[in-house]
Amino acid sequence: MERWWFYLAVLSLGVGGFFAFLVAMARTPGVEHLFPPGYFYHALTGHVDLAIVVFLLSFTMLLWNQYYPKEEKVTFPLASLGAVLIGMSSLLGLGLPVSNNYLPTLVHPLFFTGAGLFFTAFWLSAFLRLKEAIADFRSDDPKRSSLSTSVILSLLMLVAFVFSSLRAGDPAEVYRFYERLYWAPGHIHQFINGSVLIHTWYRLLYLTGKGVRSSRLWMSFVPFLLFGVLLTSVPLVFSDPISRDAIVFTEISYAVGLGIPIFFHMFYVVRNLRPLSFTHLYPTALFISLLLYFLGVIIAYGGIKADLRVPAHYHGAVTSLTLALMTLSYHLMQEWGILRRISRSFSLTQVYLYGVGMVLFILGLYLAGLKGAPRKTYGTAYTQDPFVLGALLLMGLGTLLAVIGGVMFVLYVLKSTLSHARFSYNQR
Incomplete structure (x- = not known):
């Protein structure tokens, strides 16, 4: 399965x-x-x-x-x-x-x-999986405690969705209706992503030869669950889940309940990621993933408005996880017997293309956002500012590199799977 x-x-x-x-x-x-x-x-x-x-x-x-x-x-x-x-x-x-x-x-x-x-x-x-997840929450293996956290949070997300549906309002107010419906469960989804990100970082760290176990690390996931419960209550506490008070509340929840614990694990991972080699897959991908997350979070802590700095922030956080999961996929395919060995040249090239591309993409969005370039907007007719146009070109270049890296990954998975299936069939 x-x-x-x-x-x-x-x-x-x-x-x-x-x-x-x-x-x-x-x-x-x-x-x-x-x-x-x-x-x-x-x-x-x-x-x-x-x-x-x-x-x-x-x-x-x-x-x-x-x-x-x-x-x-x-x-x-x-x-x-x-x-x-x-x-x-x-x-x-x-x-x-x-x-x-x-x-x-x-x-x-x-x-x-x-x-x-x-x-x-x-x-x-x-x-x-709730019963097993609760039992695993206090594990001294951070891979287990982080993953168990994601299971529990997922059910809190369901509760938040039910409560949000009761406060969503009039469906005729299309944007506000769906914004209210998804606001609280969407924020909990980011806590789920955070717990999976930590899990994957420790998996990659383990693959570099550095195993980590600690009876204290599980405590860092308590804020995830605590603020998950608080975010679930947003539709109950506030008459409007997207009111100014509710938005401030969720921003504080992010900064305290998600940002601080992940920074703690970042420090723990970086401290154990030595010596760092940029010619080996797992440490390289782990470093770029950490960098992408750091860029995304620093943008958020620096203050953002409703412009292209918003997607710059969340693309940093999300693609950090995407790159980490791509890299873990190479190991999984080898574990499943789909790959006999991982091609270092191919995997490193793919990781560098996707990672560097996303860094350029994020920087392009951020720089354009500094000049007020709007998000979720078609074309460039809203500006003639050379700085903004240059930033968007940087974004376009980053997109091209990241898409090439993404396509390489997808095609490689499909090709390897088909080759393995053909080989297995011929062996019968």
Whole structure:
């Protein structure tokens, strides 16, 4: 079952990356006129929902299956069908695109069915592992305590969604309705990503030959759960989940409950990541992942407004996890027998292309945002500022490098899988 979740995650990343390419090119000077303005928002929805939400949560379920194996017959088919429907509704340009935070939405039955199926599978998978996760929470192995935290948080996310649905308001107020609906559960999703990020960092650190065990590290995950509970209560405490008071509350929750514990683990990982070698896969990828997260968080702590600095921040945090999971995938494929050996030259090239590309992408977005360049906006007609245009070109270059790195990864996985299947068939 682990492999099937892996293939769903990789395919979602590949299709989401294709949508990302369309989005970035649609706001890159010189080529933006080649893309219809309306479809930009459908592509943006497909990118975020597949390359971020479906990819990360599918990989999370893969990790759950590794540490807490269960006989499941319905979760994978439900999740797969849900992902397909989300992708189809974006690709076909169906419904009204709503560029709300956390789960950009297409107001169309096909999209709602897909999202409903996928999250039903996700929450069911978490529920089936709750008992084992609670038992593992105080493990002296940070890989286990971090992953168990993600299981518990996932069910808090479900509770937050139920309460948020009661406070979402009038569906006719489209943007505000979906913003209220996803605000609290979307924030808890970031806590889930944070716990999976820490898990993956320790997995990669272990692969460099540095095992870490400590009876004290589990305590750093208490803030994750504490603030997860508090975020779940946001719709109950505040009459409007996206009121100014609620937004300030969630920002404090991020800074204290998520940022500080992850910085603690970053320090612990960096302290053990010695000697650092940039010619070996695992330490190189781990360093770039740490750098991407650091960039994203520093941007947030430096203060951001509703401009391109917002996607600069969250792309740093999210692609830090994406790169770490890509790298872990090489090890998993070798563990499953799909790869006989990992090609150092190929894997390093892919990691450098994706990692450096995302660094340039983040810097381009941030610099353009400093000059007030708006987020979720098609084209470049809003400005003639050479600084902003130059920053967007930097973003476009970073996108190109990252997409090449992403495509290399997806194609390599598919090629290796097909070669392994053909070899296994011929051996029969």
